[in-house]
Amino acid sequence: MVKEDVTPFIAVAVGGFIGAVLRYLTDTALVLPLAGTLTVNTIGCFFLGIFMYESMYLGRFPRVARQFCAIGIIGSFTTFSALTVQSFAAGSVTGVANLVATFVLGFAAVWCGRFVVLHGRFG
Helix, strand or coil: CCCCCHHHHHHHHHHHHHHHHHHHHHHHHHHCCCCHHHHHHHHHHHHHHHHHHHHHCCCCCCCHHHHHHHHHHHHHHHHHHHHHHHHCCCCHHHHHHHHHHHHHHHHHHHHHHHHHHHHCCCC
């Protein structure tokens, strides 16, 4: 029988708990329809852009930290399924506008995160 290291599972589980709670708090704080999901997806893209580029270019984070933050926290904080359901329920025009806004803001946020890492270092 092969013993498997449980550290990655624990890291993802704890990160997932944190991300899910942050997602709930953000969604309940923003009462406008679609605003919560758009907000968490944009914020998540920004921080994932920072985190992954810090990892890729600078090698600052060990694998378990990437699992904790990227898969656990950010993965449970952002959500594609809620985006899809809410966009569908909003109707054709508003739903498509929400999808376009999410993708445009998401790509821009990842680019901003990358830019911060490559050019505007935090410290």
